[in-house]
Amino acid sequence: MFFHKRNSVITNQYNQFIRITEAVISAVKESGIQNGIVAVVSSHTTAGIMVNEALECLESDINDALRGLIPEDHPYAHARILRSYGSTAGNPTGHLKALLTGSHCLFPVAAGEIVKGEAQEIYFMEFDGPSQRSYTITVQGE
Amino acid sequence: MGEVIDIHTHPVFLEPICATDALLEQRRQAMGLYKAGTASLEHIHNQMRCAGIDRLALLPLDLSTQENQVVVSNEEIKQLIDLDPRHFIGFASVDPYRPDALDVLEHAFGDLGLAGLKLNPARQNFSPASETLEPIYALCLRYNKPIIFHAGLSLEPNTSLRYANPLEFEAVAARYPKLRVCLAHFGFPWVRETAALLLKYPNLYADTGLLYFDSAREFYEEVFTRMLGKYWVDRSLRHQVMFGSNNPRFEQIRMAEALRNLGWRASTLDLVLGQNALEFLG
Numbered sequence A: 001m002f003f004h005k006r007n008s009v010i011t012n013q014y015n016q017f018i019r020i021t022e023a024v025i026s027a028v029k030e031s032g033i034q035n036g037i038v039a040v041v042s043s044h045t046t047a048g049i050m051v052n053e054a055l056e057c058l059e060s061d062i063n064d065a066l067r068g069l070i071p072e073d074h075p076y077a078h079a080r081i082l083r084s085y086g087s088t089a090g091n092p093t094g095h096l097k098a099l100l101t102g103s104h105c106l107f108p109v110a111a112g113e114i115v116k117g118e119a120q121e122i123y124f125m126e127f128d129g130p131s132q133r134s135y136t137i138t139v140q141g142e
Numbered sequence B: 001m002g003e004v005i006d007i008h009t010h011p012v013f014l015e016p017i018c019a020t021d022a023l024l025e026q027r028r029q030a031m032g033l034y035k036a037g038t039a040s041l042e043h044i045h046n047q048m049r050c051a052g053i054d055r056l057a058l059l060p061l062d063l064s065t066q067e068n069q070v071v072v073s074n075e076e077i078k079q080l081i082d083l084d085p086r087h088f089i090g091f092a093s094v095d096p097y098r099p100d101a102l103d104v105l106e107h108a109f110g111d112l113g114l115a116g117l118k119l120n121p122a123r124q125n126f127s128p129a130s131e132t133l134e135p136i137y138a139l140c141l142r143y144n145k146p147i148i149f150h151a152g153l154s155l156e157p158n159t160s161l162r163y164a165n166p167l168e169f170e171a172v173a174a175r176y177p178k179l180r181v182c183l184a185h186f187g188f189p190w191v192r193e194t195a196a197l198l199l200k201y202p203n204l205y206a207d208t209g210l211l212y213f214d215s216a217r218e219f220y221e222e223v224f225t226r227m228l229g230k231y232w233v234d235r236s237l238r239h240q241v242m243f244g245s246n247n248p249r250f251e252q253i254r255m256a257e258a259l260r261n262l263g264w265r266a267s268t269l270d271l272v273l274g275q276n277a278l279e280f281l282g
Helices: A021-031 A056-069 A092-101 B021-031 B041-051 B074-083 B101-111 B131-143 B166-175 B191-200 B216-227 B232-237 B252-260 B266-281
Strands: A002-010 A016-019 A036-042 A047-052 A080-082 A087-089 A104-110 A121-126 A132-141 B005-009 B055-058 B061-063 B069-072 B088-093 B116-119 B147-149 B181-183 B204-207
Touching: A002 A021, A002 B041, A016 A056, A021 A036, A021 A121, A021 A132, A036 A047, A036 A121, A047 A056, A047 A092, A047 A104, A047 A132, A056 A092, A092 A121, A121 A132, B005 B252, B005 B266, B021 B069, B041 B252, B055 B074, B074 B088, B074 B101, B088 B101, B101 B131, B116 B131, B131 B166, B166 B181, B166 B191, B191 B204, B191 B216, B191 B232, B216 B252, B232 B266, B252 B266
Parallel strands: B005 B055, B055 B088, B088 B116, B116 B147, B147 B181, B181 B204
Antiparallel strands: A002 A132, A016 A121, A036 A104, A036 A132, A047 A121, A080 A087, B061 B069
16 A cells, blocks of 8 residues: 655744654554555755654754754855756755755554654754745555 | 835745746746746745845836736736735836836826836836836826836846946936936946946935845855945945845845845944835835
8 A cells, every 4th residue: 555645834944843743643544554664755955854852952952063064154066046947046055954864764654653762753854944845755555 | 223125026926926837837937937936925924034024025027018928917016915015015017118008007106006116128128218218207206106127137038138237227317316216136247337326326226136146145245345345335325225135036035144244334234124225115
């Protein structure tokens, strides 16, 4: 069996952590699939998917670490007009931060439920907001 | 800090006036913004909040005779104003060659209550100094409405640099000293010519909707501290420069931030970010 859905997110900050675990749990239930795999995939290259513990202090540390590794003020090459878009490419930090978090996560599904550690929270990670975003949830199994 | 106004935005992809995929694609091609998506008002409000902007000037585009299309109409601008009068300032557009151009403009100012006129000589294919435009300028004066002219480089299709040099607008500034005129994009790459005109004609303004190379911070530093003298805006042109982003082609949030970090006096920033726009709008 195969279940697939797309969820929309309107982000309202430049960089933003959005917890989506409940949406994934709900999609697994909605799928009716008992045993298999669930994949959560960002539809973007400047917004990622991250799994980590949902603590305010950790969100702050992760944000600071990403900003330290990938500062806004740096002579990035991705800062120019793109003819194929007709607009400015000004979001190199978004691309690079999404590279670090990755674009997706996978979890097993057993007995109709997502199998994850107690501390594991799934985040949609906005790195070039505010924006209108989406991610997909795909459940495959039987 | 007073009110912050972005005097140069194109509402072409706002959801309330861009409801179908066919229209979205048509407007992408018309504007040369090939991968743009529609934007909800909620998203626009989020973007404004992140950029620290209170109001946006919305610019339409009438290409009736040149391309047989009105990319965004004056009525659509009025529709957006009615949806969100607190955040939007509506401008009119008219193709100067259409036979009913003056009626269109009378309707836009008199009935729709739009705040000014946007003209694009490079796209609408006219010389700003042409006699054809004189009745339009007179009408703007009668209604006390300002004009924003596209000036300098344009990345839209079917545009020429022929009528885009800021010097093309000198005759208008000289002939109509009471007409408030903005040279958009600071006339890039002719920014020194634009600065000279601003110095000479107090009825001329320029907006900051230019981000043709580099990041916003790098490009604003290049233009406003090296192509122009570091103190020129802060000392001499502070009453004539207005913040404009040219969004969605350029980046409203990073441009606003870059402008705030150019080292201008706080009072100059206040003027550039909003007070000059209020003067310009009358």
